[in-house]
Amino acid sequence: MDSPIRELLRSSDFLRLWLVGAFANAMRWLEMLASGLFAWEVTGSALAVAVVVAVRQLPLLFLGAFAGAISEAINRKLILMTALVVAAATSTLLATLATTGHLELWHVALGNLVSGTMWTTEMSTRRRMVGEVAGPHRIVPAIALDSATNAMTRMVGPLLGGLAFQWLGMKGAYTLTALVQFAGAFALAGLVHTQVTRKLEVVKIPAEIVEGLRHAWTKPILLLVFGVTVVTNLFAFSYTGLVAPLGLGEFHVSPALVGVLAAAEPTGALIGGTLIAAGLMRMDRRLAFAGGAALFMAALVIMAVSSSYWLALLVLFIGGFGTAGFGNMQSTLMLTEAPPEMRSRLMGLVTVGIGTGPLGILAVGVLAEPLGPRGAVLVMAAAGLVLTAWLAWALRSRPPTPPSV
Numbered sequence: 001m002d003s004p005i006r007e008l009l010r011s012s013d014f015l016r017l018w019l020v021g022a023f024a025n026a027m028r029w030l031e032m033l034a035s036g037l038f039a040w041e042v043t044g045s046a047l048a049v050a051v052v053v054a055v056r057q058l059p060l061l062f063l064g065a066f067a068g069a070i071s072e073a074i075n076r077k078l079i080l081m082t083a084l085v086v087a088a089a090t091s092t093l094l095a096t097l098a099t100t101g102h103l104e105l106w107h108v109a110l111g112n113l114v115s116g117t118m119w120t121t122e123m124s125t126r127r128r129m130v131g132e133v134a135g136p137h138r139i140v141p142a143i144a145l146d147s148a149t150n151a152m153t154r155m156v157g158p159l160l161g162g163l164a165f166q167w168l169g170m171k172g173a174y175t176l177t178a179l180v181q182f183a184g185a186f187a188l189a190g191l192v193h194t195q196v197t198r199k200l201e202v203v204k205i206p207a208e209i210v211e212g213l214r215h216a217w218t219k220p221i222l223l224l225v226f227g228v229t230v231v232t233n234l235f236a237f238s239y240t241g242l243v244a245p246l247g248l249g250e251f252h253v254s255p256a257l258v259g260v261l262a263a264a265e266p267t268g269a270l271i272g273g274t275l276i277a278a279g280l281m282r283m284d285r286r287l288a289f290a291g292g293a294a295l296f297m298a299a300l301v302i303m304a305v306s307s308s309y310w311l312a313l314l315v316l317f318i319g320g321f322g323t324a325g326f327g328n329m330q331s332t333l334m335l336t337e338a339p340p341e342m343r344s345r346l347m348g349l350v351t352v353g354i355g356t357g358p359l360g361i362l363a364v365g366v367l368a369e370p371l372g373p374r375g376a377v378l379v380m381a382a383a384g385l386v387l388t389a390w391l392a393w394a395l396r397s398r399p400p401t402p403p404s405v
Contacts, residue, residue: 068348
């Protein structure tokens with residue numbers, strides 16, 4: 001009998017969604033690192049780097065819930081293709097400005113804002129489509145494979161970003177991202193995706209979002225997903241805003257090795273996610289989710305106090321196994337615990353939780369001024385670890401979800 005992964009990869013529609021997501025997300029992470037390196041090169045300020053990186057993710061906070069509601073009413077294939085084309089056009093403009101020598105930091109920040117707005121559709125549109133194409137009986141391996149691939153993009157993207165910035169500059173980095181995103185939109189043209197849509201009533205969107213929140217309030221497992229998602233993105237993933245200052249200013253390594261540092265945690269997440277997708281790593285879903293987040297934060301604490309670049313690299317790699325459990329179960333729990341008619345709305349609310357990340361990036365940037373990059377990461381990660389433990393204890397009333405199969 002074929003494995004679930006082989007069955008999925010024989011589906012041309014799943015293959016399109018999976019590969020387009022892989023390449024597009026890699027380009028997003030490439031641009032985030034390149035923009036951070038550019039900001040550090042221009043200003044030498046950790047706060048400026050944090051602001052530029054945060055702007056890329058800020059739309060998730062303010063528009064994620066609306067994107068979820070809209071994706072229930074408008075064809076999700078059209079939303080996804082539009083998001084890719086707009087992001088590609090933005091990258092093309094920035095590459096052109098860099099080529100002509102007119103690129104300024106505010107151009108990069110504005111470009112990050114536009115592309116970040118397009119990114120708000122990722123969870124409620126493409127990730128939901130992945131689950132729908134896979135079908136209920138294959139949703140766990142499908143999400144595990146997609147999450148592992150997302151970890152790979154967070155590994156490959158920064159690696160390419162560091163190399164592209166060092167060798168080709170901003171014009172080369174953004175030319176590459178534009179070409180890949182245009183190609184992704186073209187590849188989706190042949191996707192067959194049947195969707196039951198409803199009339200879009202913009203005035204009712206806030207009420208629909210509130211309805212989703214009320215439903216989530218009755219299910220502790222959904223509250224745990226939202227709570228730990230907020231804490232992890234606010235206090236843990238905020239370290240990404242200081243990767244450039246940590247690598248260049250604290251560990252004194254080259255831009256290429258900064259890319260390697262940024263890729264360490266995603267590499268561990270890729271390996272862990274692959275083990276989950278293959279069915280070789282099984283555990284209680286709630287434990288994998290909250291425990292994985294806690295492992296990641298503990299790794300950040302050790303990294304922050306380490307004086308060795310190579311030790312920092314190692315602990316971030318180990319922390320990646322924690323983010324594998326966190327990332328896999330974040331979508332799996334939501335798609336399996338939420339009713340079908342509310343999935344996009346609730347996934348949109350998860351996007352809002354992810355969107356708190358920029359606030360954490362801004363906070364860590366502000367803390368870096370008096371405490372330095374290491375001290376800022378240490379304070380944020382330690383606080384996140386305490387909050388995660390409290391949430392797991394406070395929402396323990398629901399019996400554990402059975403292990404994934």
